[in-house]
Amino acid sequence: MTDKHAETVTGWNFDNSYARLPETFFTRLNPTPVASPQMAILNEGLAESLGLNNQVLGSEEGVEVLAGNRVPEGALPLAQAYAGHQFGYFNMLGDGRAILLGEQITPRGERVDIQLKGPGRTPYSRRGDGRAGLGPMLREYIISEAMHGLRIPTTRSLAVVTTGQAVIREEEQPGAVLTRVAASHLRVGTFQYAARWGSLDDLRALADYTLQRHFPEIGAEENRYLALLQGVIQRQAALIAKWQLVGFIHGVMNTDNMTLSGETIDYGPCAFMDAYDPATVFSSIDSSGRYAYGNQPNIAAWNLARLAESLLPLLHPDEEQAIKQAEGAIAGYFELYNRNWLAGMRAKLGIFGEEQEDQTLIEELLGMMQKYGADYTNTFRALTFDKLEDENLFGTPEFARWQELWQARLGRQQEAPASSRQLMRSSNPAVIPRNHRVEEALEAAVSREDYSVMNRLLNVLSSPYAHSPEQGDYAALPPESLRPYQTYCGT
Structure with missing residues (x-):
């Protein structure tokens, strides 16, 4: 009707x-x-x-x-x-x-x-x-x-x-x-379906449609389907880096949950990491840790390889040449991902420009955070505002040595300290959707039809880089009784 x-x-x-x-x-x-x-x-x-x-x-x-x-x-x-x-x-x-x-x-x-x-x-x-x-x-x-x-x-x-x-x-x-x-619901899995059950004309029609809808800048390229693959790789390398930079764990990175547009899709057993640990898994069904936080960049590459396999008939009439082109494109993913991740981590630490030792500086901090069970979001928030109150991490000789190296690195750049602080403020969120806060909002809405808790949470989450006073309560860690946290494939 x-x-x-x-x-x-x-x-x-x-x-x-x-x-x-x-x-x-x-x-x-x-x-x-x-x-x-x-x-x-x-x-x-x-x-x-x-x-x-x-x-x-x-x-x-x-x-x-x-x-x-x-x-x-x-x-x-x-x-x-x-x-x-x-x-x-x-x-x-x-x-x-x-x-x-x-x-x-x-x-x-x-x-x-x-x-x-x-x-x-x-x-x-x-x-x-x-x-x-x-x-x-x-x-x-x-x-x-x-x-x-x-x-x-x-x-x-x-x-x-x-x-x-x-x-x-x-x-x-x-x-x-x-x-x-x-932006669309075109997925890696859509191309896998076309490659397995469709004709070559179907596959080409799908690729042409994706190019027109998401990559209109790719026109008369010599190999427009290779350019399509490279375009998707670039978007996914940028996306996964953004996930890692805020501690987001998708939980079910199946190939049908990877979009060609470069958007995050399907929020099933997802969650945000509290204590920094690359092995963090929230999904109740991911017993092997396939989709753990630290595995997400590798899984993205695996998924993109499945897309490349599906596109092989379009890349080159000679299968050997097609495989070589696909492998070359996939090989570039990790460089793109690492470049995006490094740029984001430098910003989280207020670093402008590039020095060869930056990655080591970053990895040493993450190693300490893992060793002392430091909260991922709140550690960077504390560094941003110089409120180093977590004695487990900030009170150690290891951190004191690291802090000296970090301050020396900041001192070598031309930008003023105020510029570094502003860069950190805009790169380190005050709040994330803490798992216990999400559950609190869902319980009120589903059990009592009270949406006020959810609305307050949404309001705080709408401007995570505001660092406003009302966001303070939402930055608090969950009580020990609510850890460890598990999610389920409900969506």
Whole structure:
């Protein structure tokens, strides 16, 4: 059911370029209606940037769209087909509980996907019900918006609506639908699907579409598909470095969770590290530590190699030459990643320019932080404001020696100390979405329908580099009783 006037007033402005790809890449279907949808939370700032009217979007008619009960004018709902390596094992996947409504063209002329998560079964649901629980959807809302505040490329959350229907997971919980906004939902797994089950023409069509949508600057390159691979590698090297710099652990870096756009996607068993330790894992199902914090750069390279394999038929008609080109592109990933990471770490320490010993200085600090169990975020925050109160680390002779080397390094640069402090302030967040604070917000919202805790948290996380007084409480570490922390694949 559609109401053209209502959708025009809302501001929906859909196009459906993905639906013009070969039909092997999707199945057209409408969301399954729910019993009694109610707005849980609406991202008004994001809505305005999309050209949407918040008042209408929050009305009964708007909620009907966000719940999947009404298809907005111009949308062509579909579930996308893709494959992926999940913990190293290859599977046919697809949108098992997500439906793409279409692509919103914003007032600035940008094209973004509008996707519903939890709108019912699709042909790719396997044995799932296609639904989602309120807690996991609110969790994605919080973490994705926190990532946006941290200036890390990410999908965004437009809204969460409750469905009036329960879902059964480990226990019964309220059902919900999240509206996700993304540059696109093209994944490494989309190309793996095309390479395994599509024709060469299908693969080429997908590559051409990706180039047009995300890399329009790549025109008449001699090898535009190699340029596509290199472009994705550059974006992912920058993205993973940003993750590492704030202590973010994705938790499920399967190839279907790596985007071609370079955005972070799928906030399932993700979390932010407290005490610095490269072996940190939060996901309950990652018993081997495949996706541990310290492994993320390597896993990204592994995923990108799977993309390169999928593109081989397009790189060169001679397989040996194609492999050589792909290997050359992948080999450049670590240099790109390390360059991004080093630049970010220098900024966190107020360092301008480059010296050969910088990496050693950085690694020595991280080694001490690991040895003494120092909190990752708060250590850099303490260095920024010269409030060295953690005696476990800052009271040691090791740190005193390191601090002398650091101050000597700062003294060799032309920039004034005030410039270094400002660089550190803008590079070291005052707050991250601490796991216990996220759980506190979810408990209040899901159990008591109290969204005030979540709203206060979102407000603090929206400007993590403000270093405002009200952020102090949110920088506190969790009590010992809440450690160690585990997350689950709920989204």
